[in-house]
Amino acid sequence: MKLLSYFAAGALALGLAAPQTARADQPTLNLFIWSSYIDPGLLSAFEKQCNCKVIETDYESNAEMSAKLKAGGDAQYDVVVPSSYYVPELQDEGLIQKIDHSKLPNFGNLMPKFQNPNYDPNDAYSIPYQWGTTGILYDPAKIKNPGTGWALLFDPTVNPNYPFVLPKGEGRDQIGAACAYLGYGFNCSEKSQWIAAAKLIEQTKKRPNFAGFVDETPARDQMKSGLIAVSMAYNGDIASCYADGSCTKLKYFLPDQGSEIWVDTMAIPTHAPHPELALQFINFILDANNGATLSNFNQYASPNAASQKQLTGILATPLINPTAEEMKHLSFLAPLRGAQYKLFNQIWTSVLQ
Amino acid sequence: MIPRGVRYALSGISWPLYALLYTPLALVAFYSFAPAPNQAGHSLHAYGVLLHDGAVFTALRRSLILAFGSAITSTALGTLLGYGLCRFRNANAKGVLAHIPSLIIYTPIIMPGLVFGISELIFFNFVHSATGFLGAGLQTMIIAHITFQVPYVALTVFARLAGLDPYLFDAANDLYADGIKSFIHLIVPVVQPAIIGGFLLGITLSIDDFTISFFTAGPGSVTLPIYIYSAIARKGISPEINALGTMMIGSIILLAIIHFFITRHRERAGQLTPTGKIA
Amino acid sequence: MSAGVKTEVEIEAGRQRLRLWVTSGPGLVWIMIFLLIPSAVLLGIAFFSSNDYGSPVLPLSVQSFQQVAGYSLLGWDPGNIIIFLRSLKQAGIATLVSAALSYPLVFFILSRPESVRPLLLLFIVLPSWTNQVVRTYAWMELLGPNAPVSWVAHLLHAVPPDLGLAPGSFAVTTGLAYNYLPYMIVPLYASAEKLDWTLVEAGRDLYASGARLFWHTVFPQTLPGLLSGVIFVAIPAFGDYVVPQLLGGDKALMIGSQIANQFTETPDWPYGAALTIIMLVFTGMGLVGFRILTRKLGGAEEATI
Numbered sequence: 056m057k058l059l060s061y062f063a064a065g066a067l068a069l070g071l072a073a074p075q076t077a078r079a080d081q082p083t084l085n086l087f088i089w090s091s092y093i094d095p096g097l098l099s100a101f102e103k104q105c106n107c108k109v110i111e112t113d114y115e116s117n118a119e120m121s122a123k124l125k126a127g128g129d130a131q132y133d134v135v136v137p138s139s140y141y142v143p144e145l146q147d148e149g150l151i152q153k154i155d156h157s158k159l160p161n162f163g164n165l166m167p168k169f170q171n172p173n174y175d176p177n178d179a180y181s182i183p184y185q186w187g188t189t190g191i192l193y194d195p196a197k198i199k200n201p202g203t204g205w206a207l208l209f210d211p212t213v214n215p216n217y218p219f220v221l222p223k224g225e226g227r228d229q230i231g232a233a234c235a236y237l238g239y240g241f242n243c244s245e246k247s248q249w250i251a252a253a254k255l256i257e258q259t260k261k262r263p264n265f266a267g268f269v270d271e272t273p274a275r276d277q278m279k280s281g282l283i284a285v286s287m288a289y290n291g292d293i294a295s296c297y298a299d300g301s302c303t304k305l306k307y308f309l310p311d312q313g314s315e316i317w318v319d320t321m322a323i324p325t326h327a328p329h330p331e332l333a334l335q336f337i338n339f340i341l342d343a344n345n346g347a348t349l350s351n352f353n354q355y356a357s358p359n360a361a362s363q364k365q366l367t368g369i370l371a372t373p374l375i376n377p378t379a380e381e382m383k384h385l386s387f388l389a390p391l392r393g394a395q396y397k398l399f400n401q402i403w404t405s406v407l408q
Numbered sequence: 409m410i411p412r413g414v415r416y417a418l419s420g421i422s423w424p425l426y427a428l429l430y431t432p433l434a435l436v437a438f439y440s441f442a443p444a445p446n447q448a449g450h451s452l453h454a455y456g457v458l459l460h461d462g463a464v465f466t467a468l469r470r471s472l473i474l475a476f477g478s479a480i481t482s483t484a485l486g487t488l489l490g491y492g493l494c495r496f497r498n499a500n501a502k503g504v505l506a507h508i509p510s511l512i513i514y515t516p517i518i519m520p521g522l523v524f525g526i527s528e529l530i531f532f533n534f535v536h537s538a539t540g541f542l543g544a545g546l547q548t549m550i551i552a553h554i555t556f557q558v559p560y561v562a563l564t565v566f567a568r569l570a571g572l573d574p575y576l577f578d579a580a581n582d583l584y585a586d587g588i589k590s591f592i593h594l595i596v597p598v599v600q601p602a603i604i605g606g607f608l609l610g611i612t613l614s615i616d617d618f619t620i621s622f623f624t625a626g627p628g629s630v631t632l633p634i635y636i637y638s639a640i641a642r643k644g645i646s647p648e649i650n651a652l653g654t655m656m657i658g659s660i661i662l663l664a665i666i667h668f669f670i671t672r673h674r675e676r677a678g679q680l681t682p683t684g685k686i687a
Numbered sequence: 688m689s690a691g692v693k694t695e696v697e698i699e700a701g702r703q704r705l706r707l708w709v710t711s712g713p714g715l716v717w718i719m720i721f722l723l724i725p726s727a728v729l730l731g732i733a734f735f736s737s738n739d740y741g742s743p744v745l746p747l748s749v750q751s752f753q754q755v756a757g758y759s760l761l762g763w764d765p766g767n768i769i770i771f772l773r774s775l776k777q778a779g780i781a782t783l784v785s786a787a788l789s790y791p792l793v794f795f796i797l798s799r800p801e802s803v804r805p806l807l808l809l810f811i812v813l814p815s816w817t818n819q820v821v822r823t824y825a826w827m828e829l830l831g832p833n834a835p836v837s838w839v840a841h842l843l844h845a846v847p848p849d850l851g852l853a854p855g856s857f858a859v860t861t862g863l864a865y866n867y868l869p870y871m872i873v874p875l876y877a878s879a880e881k882l883d884w885t886l887v888e889a890g891r892d893l894y895a896s897g898a899r900l901f902w903h904t905v906f907p908q909t910l911p912g913l914l915s916g917v918i919f920v921a922i923p924a925f926g927d928y929v930v931p932q933l934l935g936g937d938k939a940l941m942i943g944s945q946i947a948n949q950f951t952e953t954p955d956w957p958y959g960a961a962l963t964i965i966m967l968v969f970t971g972m973g974l975v976g977f978r979i980l981t982r983k984l985g986g987a988e989e990a991t992i
Contacts, residue, residue: 085627090638110628115641118951123623125742125956126526127533131544131627148740197849216849218832223937225952260938263847267854267936276644282831282851299445393739400741400953401759407948408766408940410798414897422795425788429814429865432825436817485714492710493992496703507975510992512715516722517918518970520926522947523726523963531725555721558714563918566992567911568877587706602877604805609873612815636818645824653817660813668806675802 082107084332087123087132089319090115092185094352101339107332116270117141118225124150129324133333139174139318140227142181143390151180151322158334161341169318169358174390181320182337183358185291185350188377188385189228189271189315192288192307194278204312205236207285209259217284218266220274221256226403227388228287228315229256241313242389249399253406260406268407278305291355294369298354307374309381316377316385318358433657440650454647455655464635464652471615471632474546478553479610485554486561486610487603489513491595493562494569495577513563516556525623528552532624544626552624553614560613561606568602569595730967733960741954751961767945767962771969774925774942781863781924782917785871788864789916793876793909808876812869823862823933830858830934854936862930867923871916878912914981922970942966 084105086093090113098109114120117138124135129150137145145151156162159182162170169183191208193201197217201207207214208221209232221229233252234243243249259265266283274286275293279302288307296302321340323333339345347365350357356375357366369375377385391399410418444453458464493509516524532548535541542548576598580590596603618633625634639649693701733751735743757763796807814822830836832851840846852858882905890904928944931937937944946966949959 083627087627089642091642112625112627112630113634113638114622115638116951118954119622121954122526122951123529125954126529126623128529130533130537144740148742216847218850220936223952264850265936265938266850267938269937272641273644277827279644280828280831281833282827282853301445397739397741397955398760400955401761404945404948404953405759405761405764405766408764408770408945410794411897414794415798418791418795418798421791425792426810429811429868432822432829432865433814433817435825435828436821485717488710489714490992492707492712496707496710498703507978509711509715510974510978511971512718512723513992514918514922514971514974515726515967516718517922518926518967518974519722519726520943520946520963520966522950523729523959524722526950527722527725527729530729531721551721555718558718560919562714563915563992564874564877567874567915568881570911572881598881601880602874605808605873605877608809608812609870612812612869615816616819618819633818637820640820640824645821649818649821653821657813657817660816661810664806664809668802672802 082329082332084109084134084329084336085132085327086111086336087120087128087135088113089136092136092319092353094348097340097345097348097352100345101336104339105332105335109336116224121145121150124324130326130328132324133327133329134336135322135324136184136319137181137322139172139181139320140225140388140390142175142320142322143392144396145322146175146180147392150325152325152327152330153179154182154323154337155334158331159338159341161338161343164341164343164346164359164361166358166360172318173387174318175320181322182341184319184321184340185353185355186316186318186358187289187291187355187375188309189287189289189317190307190309192275192278192286192293192305194281194284194304195306196304197284201306201308203308204310205232207310208287209233209236209255211262214264214285216264218264218282219285220266220269220277220283221259222270222274222287223268223407224270226399226406227391229406230399230403231313231315231388232287232310235310235313238312241315242386244389244395246398249402253402256406275302275305278302290374291353294354294375297369297374309377309384311384313384313386316382316387318387433653436650437654437658439645440647440654442647442650454651458648458651458655461648463630464632467630467632467635468656470546470629474549474553474621474631475611475614478550478557478614479607481550482554482557482610483561483603483607486558486606487565487599489558490562490565490602491569491591491599494566513559516559521617521619522623524552524556525620528620529623544624545629546626548624548626549621549629549631552620553617556617556620557610557613560609561603564606564609565599565602568599572598730960730964732957733964735957737955737957741949741956741958743957751955751957752965754955754958755961755965766940770940770942770945773939777859777863777927777931777941778921778925780860781867781927782871782921784860784864785867785920786875786913786916788868789871789875790909792868792872793879796876797879797882804880808872811872815866815869819866819929820933822865823930826858826862826865826934827853829853830855830861853934854938856935858934859931862934863924863927866927866930867920870919870923874915874919875909875912878915879909882908910981914977918974918977922974925970926966 084107086109088111093111098111102109112132120135120137121141124145125148165183169186171177175181193207198207198214200213202213208219230249230252231241231243233255234248235241237251237255239248243252269277269286271286271288272292274283275288275296277283278286279296290307293302293307321337323330327333340349341359343359343361344365346357346359346362350362350366350370354369354375356370357363373381440454441450441452442454443449444451528548532542532544536543580594583590583594616633618637621631622634625631636649636652639646732743734747734749736746736748736750738744755767757765757767792811796804799807828834830851830853832849834851837846837851840852841848846852886908887900887904890900926943928941928947931939931941932944942962946959946962949955949962
């Protein structure tokens with residue numbers, strides 16, 4: 056009993072000693088972003104520039120972020136960072152607001168292909184933040200002949216023994232990969248193609264060495280520990296573990312049948328408490344120097360043309376900057392809206408069951 | 409009271425179980441001594457990184473405040489709840505209505521965490537926009553945590569009281585005229601292990617909660633599970649995370665052992681009697 | 688007695704009711720305000736239709752309940768029934784294993800001197816104060832393809848080479864037992880600690896053998912704790928999806944993850960709300976049945992809330 060009262064007293068004392076998080080007169084920017092996705096140095100720099108306080112809250116999946124926004128979180132945050140394929144949904148549901156480009160003088164810094172992408176024409180609702188690719192990661196010590204396509208995941212003869220995984224998520228990448236393997240192209244959109252892809256994945260589930268549904272980033276960690284041998288992965292995750300030396304033996308490639316190029320974007324929730332600060336922040340990120348600092352921290356590619364010459368090290372390699380040949384096989388996930396979106400979700404749910 | 413043969417059997421099963429309980433933790437500790445990046449050989453590098461990371465300690469402090477703050481309140485509410493339902497409920501009530509208090513108590517246990525969290529978010533959001541009170545943050549998290557802890561305390565206290573000799577309560581009435589006095593001086597000591605158990609359960613539930621905390625948190629109110637979840641999502645189970653776990657468990661074990669030796673020393677010196685039961 | 692004057696019995700009954708409200712009232716009212724009302728509002732959306740992005744819209748409909756029964760845009764499939772049974776099985780395994788492990792542990796602790804008991808109990812609860820993901824990942828490694836335990840499994844041909852015990856059902860059972868042991872032990876211990884050993888002594892005179900002695904004199908006294916423990920384990924285990932996700936490879940969807948998906952990855956909030964309602968109804972019915980059953984077994988004694 057005494058011990059507990061010590062604990063309680065200590066906890067209360069700590070609580071009372073808690074520093075205030077922001078001075079009452081200082082405006083704040085509430086940033087809702089993927090964890091470890093922004094350089095803390097950039098946040099301090101922005102705080103100095105705007106004479107405000109930045110409060111960062113993290114999430115690990117678009118789905119979590121979207122659920123929180125839908126449940127009322129859209130009045131709590133000023134900037135969110137959805138992936139490109141989520142932007143159409145957030146826009147249709149009225150969760151993000153139109154962006155006033157007149158307040159973004161640095162917008163022109165963006166590369167042309169990111170200024171008018173298929174998922175958000177003219178970047179009306181979202182501004183590109185970082186981009187990357189999705190490909191296959193494997194352990195060459197175990198897999199000798201990976202091939203060049205998606206067969207490494209879907210063809211039992213290429214990998215009959217070693218544990219492998221597929222991501223869980225919303226299913227876009229997985230169905231896309233299966234479609235590409237079956238010859239329909241990564242961005243297949245017919246119901247019959249989706250169903251064929253779903254059936255392929257269900258068969259893949261039944262293979263004895265299928266080790267389950269594990270998302271790209273945790274899968275990389277499992278492969279580092281030797282628990283699995285093949286998975287899908289994001290190029291930036293690989294770059295950062297090459298950089299700290301923890302996965303140098305693993306190999307990453309982009310299947311030539313087609314794969315995904317994705318963009319994480321900045322958006323402003325509809326009921327954001329400080330939208331003007333949000334626009335300032337977005338413009339700040341679009342600055343050439345800040346864009347370079349960001350990419351050098353994240354080890355992901357920058358959509359900012361003006362930042363390219365400041366990018367260092369691995370960012371200049373094809374891992375992060377795919378060659379023109381590789382770019383031919385990469386596509387943005389086409390926006391799924393309305394009834395198509397619902398159908399896709401139900402197909403993916405039935406795959407997961 | 410327990411025959412010797414049975415005692416040996418119990419030890420034979422239990423010590424290996426204790427070992428199994430701590431094997432994963434031993435692995436966690438082992439990994440925390442991983443070499444620094446691009447170097448070889450075990451090191452304390454991860455501990456160094458951890459101790460310099462202000463964010464971890466902020467998160468830890470928040471989690472402790474949240475856990476203790478909510479557990480104290482929920483233990484109070486839950487103990488009264490369990491006691492009241494055990495002692496004062498009409499045991500012969502029939503029909504559907506009789507089950508209602510039980511169902512109310514079970515609801516936080518049955519409710520899936522995600523639904524719980526989203527409901528709270530919507531509710532607090534509504535209250536905040538209507539009245540300005542209960543902005544998302546530590547206060548909303550504490551309320552949510554209390555809500556899911558109360559049933560556990562109530563059920564644990566109830567289980568302890570149930571099956572007690574009912575004459576105990578009559579004795580209470582004879583000894584103490586005032587219901588409150590009888591509660592404090594007679595009931596609480598009897599129920600003490602259950603109260604402590606309920607309190608421990610409350611802390612356990614709170615410290616490990618991710619989903620409900622995620623949805624009821626305000627901007628920047630990061631608790632330890634939220635912090636760890638983020639760190640794992642981005643960097644995997646890094647040596648720093650393993651170091652964090654090792655330090656937490658290690659310090660509690662250390663404190664518990666120290667407390668044990670202090671108490672035993674005092675007992676032997678005749679200053680304390682073993683706590684808990686009425687003889 | 689003239690009408691209008693209460694009898695002593697009535698006054699006492701009134702006082703009882705007052706005491707009931709004073710003690711239980713705060714807790715019950717708290718839960719009602721902070722959970723029942725908010726979740727009733729959320730679950731009410733089960734009766735709405737869902738738009739393409741899964742948000743609730745008018746008109747009202749029972750379409751989401753049809754989805755629970757298995758009807759979707761793709762026709763009918765028994766997926767939800769399978770998921771439900773799977774989750775039930777998981778709850779059963781978690782409960783049985785944690786109960787089986789708890790009894791020896793509890794009586795082991797009771798066989799030790801009193802001063803040491805709180806420490807022993809704390810040491811059982813302590814592992815659950817590490818982060819669930821961290822300790823589950825540790826099990827993934829301990830049962831993974833490279834681990835010693837898996838080599839033994841390879842030798843016994845229980846597992847193909849290059850694969851491990853994790854992910855797999857053995858790993859899931861281990862993970863469930865590991866996670867839920869503290870929730871079974873605490874109430875069981877609280878109950879067993881006040882065991883009346885004189886009854887056991889009396890029983891020893893009547894029943895010679897150990898097992899019968901245990902069953903007739905010891906076990907019934909631990910029943911309240913066991914029943915609370917069953918509730919603390921079975922219900923969360925029924926909805927648990929973290930353990931099957933990490934140690935089972937997420938190959939088998941549980942009802943908890945099915946519900947979570949409907950609010951996040953594949954959003955359809957009315958469907959998620961309907962699934963939750965059905966799950967709550969089943970679990971509530973199960974609990975009420977459990978209560979009635981334990982009353983019948985224990986005579987008039989109330990063993991659990």
